[in-house]
Amino acid sequence: MGNLPPLAARLRRARQAEGWSQKELAKLLDEAGRSLGIRMPERASLVRSIGNWETGRHVPRDPSPILLAKVFRVDVDELFGDPLKEPRRTPAEVLARILPEGDPLKPLTTRQGRRIGMSTVTDLTARVHALRLADDVMGGDDLIQPAFRELDSAVRLYREGTHSNVVRPALLTVIGEYAQIAGWIASDAGKHAQAETTYRLGISAAREADDAALESNILGALAYQVTNLGDTGRAVELAEAALTVASHAPGRARALAWDRAAWAHAREGDAQAAMRALGEAESALANDRDHDGPAYLYWVNAGELRIMEARVYTELRRPLRAVPILTDVLSRYDATHVRELALYLSWLAVALIDANEPEEAVRTAERMLDISTDVASDRTTQRARVVLGRLAPFTDVREVRELLARFPLGD
Template identity: 55%
Template sequence: MGGNIGANIRRLREQRGWSQARLARETCSAAGIAGDPIGRQEISRYETGKRTPREWLPFLAAALKVTVEAVTGPPPALELPAPPLADYLPAGDPLAPLTARGGRRIGSGAVADLRQRVHGLRLADDVIAGGDLVRPALRELRSAVKLYRETSHSEEVGAELLSQIGELAQIAGWIASDAGQYGEAETVYRLGISAARQAGDLTLTGNLAGSLAYQLSNTGREAEGLSLARAALDEAGPDAPPKARALYLDRVAWAETRMGHAQAAMRALGRAGEALAQDTAGAESPGYLYWVDTGELLVMEARAYTELRRPLRAVPLLRDVLGRYDATHTRELALYLSWLAVALMDANEPEEAAAVAERVVSLSAGIASDRTTRRVRVVLDRLAEFRDVPEVRSVLGGVA
């Protein structure tokens, strides 16, 4: 039950867009107590399961405007609109070849065409947000599954098609997650894991499982996220390409961070750096890992330090990365700046944080990304703690 309570508190708090400090204040207010008998650190202990609220439980529920049972019970199933994936894939096992297909026979050329479209979708995701890209991504996934099920091909071509379906599922799942369609993304990821396993592609299986773990870690299912991130690392095995191992360890580090395991997170980050250092000129890595580099590992390290409230480590790292970042990748730029804004507030630099927050809000306007929307809420909520600072009031007034 303790794990449920922690996960529920965090989920309910994030649904309201509150920081841990805000929830602490609201809880004290609900209890009719002046001052701060509980604070951000105590809320953090509740959420990570290190402590149970006990006498504070009814006041936490009152602050969150839910029943006590909603806090202590099992997390509810995600209630999302009917998944559009059903519109694009056949019922039953979508990867089961039709026994009487009798379709045209295809060869490696069809696989090459599909590979090119998958890569194009991945490049599009660099500059287009999930809300604008999710339906084209699902249509591509349907077409790929249809190609596999309704054509004749050799065993080798079939395995290559399954690998491409797995790659397509990974980027389509990522896009759906960015659009805030978490249930949809999970379904897509699991389809991809099935395809990658059938193809015998352990590296791709690890990438898909790690992507799903990352989503779970960010959506109130931290314990599941950590378990799956570790499993993804084990699934790929020690012989996975260096970039792949670096990415899987990066996911483990974030999952540990979200669980509040600072030392374990730092160990995983260190191992990720060691893995990436082995990516020499002769090392072969799948093309879909083109974006995994030292800069990405530094961003994750900075995010971990920010989440763990260590701004003196986070701020220099983020400034270094942002100073070299491609400004055409607006969504990622807004996300990285949001972490810098939070770290600056933790460093008690509200004036500079306000300037960064203003840029985050400006960059995020009109981006159909659930990730940026959630981060803007976090930044503004944290900024409200410094509303007495003129620069902060100006930013908050501009978004009121």
């Protein structure tokens, strides 16, 4: 989609956001046109037109813009305005569309399970935290099956069991926490569709539990995945929705939401917005007074914010700022967190390449590749390919040639 004309990409994204096929959109356009007394072409012709619009071969002509805006429930100017900049949906619009279809958390009409008490919630809370700690040192491929078993078990307890009005929101919060870490693990394993479905479940559970910090955290996790997949426009929308939800959350929750917004803006190339978000993240963490806040934010600290700052500088091609930060933080980073260490080393390697230091970049890349060999993570695999690809133009350097011989780009 990245090579499509902006209007074509916008139209395709609008349809996909609704979950419609081109045939389904053609049907809706036909119905909208007939309701306005417009003589419509054959349905097959409409499908071909949609295909041409979404590939940039043709631009919609009257009355199609009016019908498309009617079907997508937006103004014509919003859909067909400045083609160089994608229109942003408001946080409210993003949140209205993010929840899963149906109600996967709806209790069964006839419940035959046991009554769930707070002791069960306490046990589940301990188990989900143990899963988070395991994720610190293990890759997604190793954890995805146990993570989803745990999530499914928690959802079944909620749907099949009985619980008081006090236990119900606490159980929903645990389900949201399970969905967040299970979605994160699925994303790390490269199962992005599964991850997004799981995140949506978690957002629904967090909202039902009235837990704004958790809802923001899961929205931010989804924004982070979408950013890394390259859909930066949608990523910024999700990140802004996470910020809206977190407006009254503890400082660490707001810091994390701003951090993920900074990353989305950086990947979009908006340096000013990224720098502002980094500043807001630092301020939110500095003003945090809720040190006994949610357990899942245990890892949000000044060091992690510095890492993101350096990543943003790297993405914006400012290596002279990125390299000192990464070098300093990585010198003190917990070596047992192999996946994160490898990922952060990959950013340092890229920053060194941008600084025209290929020999030093090779040394960093070698360390990154050596420690990540046994990490079952799609993210480290993809980052390794990025690093090797960025080194490829420097094959006149002996160290680069030797590294690429050890780790061919096709592997």
